[in-house]
Amino acid sequence: MFPLLNSLRIAGISTVIILLTGIPAAYYIAKTPRVIKGVLDVILTLPLVLPPTVVGYLLLRVLGPKHAIGAWFLETFNVKLTMTWWSAIFATVVVIFPLMYRTARGAFEAFDETLAYAGRTLGLSRTYIFWRIRLPYCRQGILAGTVLAFARALGEYGATSMISGYTPGRTATISTTVYQLWRTNDDALAFRWVMVNLAISFVVLLAVNLLERKNSPSGKRRNRQSRAVTPAAGEIVRKEGD
């Protein structure tokens, strides 16, 4: 059962991290001028289109024990940033960040700015407007982005295997386990893990669909948000096919 638990905790923690970083990033970048927005957008979206092995390689160049940050951590805290179960979090965060960022940004951009103006002329603070009007308005998009990111985190293989490796009972995740079992010709067990992964992904995508459908008869706004989510979903499917 270890690979399942390990996959779930890596995906869970990564999702929380991108929730806390992706939403502010989306909020501020949605407000920046066009040129800067374009550049930042490319940088933050890059991990979505790069092969996971490239992401893994770049991460190792930074976090590896012989490289800048990795070496510093090893020296100062005597902590090795690679080859532990939580090393995979670095990989998944980088890979799923664009999903959260892009869906949240789409939601923020669809926000009717008139509502914020109305709030301000009523004397409401910007903090109040952000938490009580803007975020609830964008809730659907953010929720969909969160679930998608979680699903993608569960399926992360390339960068994870490079930075965490495969140690049964210590760093193994579902995806690395499936690869390992297939390589060692343990077809029956590999198939069982494949089924586990399929089941989880099925449930998660079902949840995304339900989230998008909920309240959808109410109008155009929801449709616009679900359209913002769909291309990202398509990209995941293609990625998992790699």
Next chain:
Amino acid sequence: MSVLIDIEKKLSGYDLKVNIEGDNEVTALLGASGCGKSMTLKCIAGIEKPDRGRIIADGRVLFDSEKHINVPPEKRNVGLMFQNYALFPNMTVRQNICAGARRKNSDRNVRCSKAEMYMDYFGIRDIADRLPKYISGGQQQRTALARILVSEPDILLLDEPFSALDSHLRFATEQEVRKVIREFGRTVIMVSHDRDEVFRMADRIAVINNGIIEKYASRDEVFRSPGTVNGAILTGCKNISPIKKIDERHILALDWNLLLETAEDVGNSAYAGIRMHYVNGSAPVNSYECVVTDVIENPFSYTVMLMAEGGSEKAFGWEMEKDKWRQIRGDRVMIHIPPESVLLLR
């Protein structure tokens, strides 16, 4: 509560230049769409920043480009009702109004009781727990007004307050709003392109064209003598013609080939307007026999299109009650245009 607005802002297509004052009265900005009316309201509310000028409400400087003062909208105490009302879609009617009450009341209980009071006043207590998307346009408007009034603004700005409503709802709603703003008793600035609405609601009217105020006067003065072609069109004058000045009291209306006596000095006016319903009967001056070119039936009146004898280019309209037309119906009619009904326009 006196309000002084004197602002300039460069916009694509034209420069906005507005200078109006208000003192506990209803001022209407009357203009065609895209003439800078809404932009003016946004500048007063603080959502847009004028390039130059100042905005002062009861001695309190809200904006002054020379002193670099630009009070943010949340601190201006200026309520703006948006054309689409901008109700918070995630909050119920009650929550929307409670949010409006935050400005003046830090105590939650006070806020709630104020909100209840306003819901009673506007008759929307039975929809208090519904979301904005599940209530009618008229109810949305009342909610929006309640939300603004509960925030106790010094100035109330209304951006096309009735344009989002179905026409059959407008009249009733207008009466309600009129009552509400009379009771509000402070300065109200509304924006509209509807002359009937403006006539019924406003004390003073500023006619705006391409960002410039062409005429700024009391309601009656603006309707009596709109001053410009644009003002005449906006106040509902449909007969407008370029003129040739004969002498200070006589003009030739070129489109209709009519020689007309005027009540005021012609000066350098280049156009004249005749209100349809002023055209009536016969008298010693300004009387003409005209050929009827067309008769248009309206629900409660006829619009008779007329041309003067002797080769005029365009017909002008003459509106009359149905009974009246049935009496005088014919191929030719006598009309009389009283000199004071000839609007001299720039």
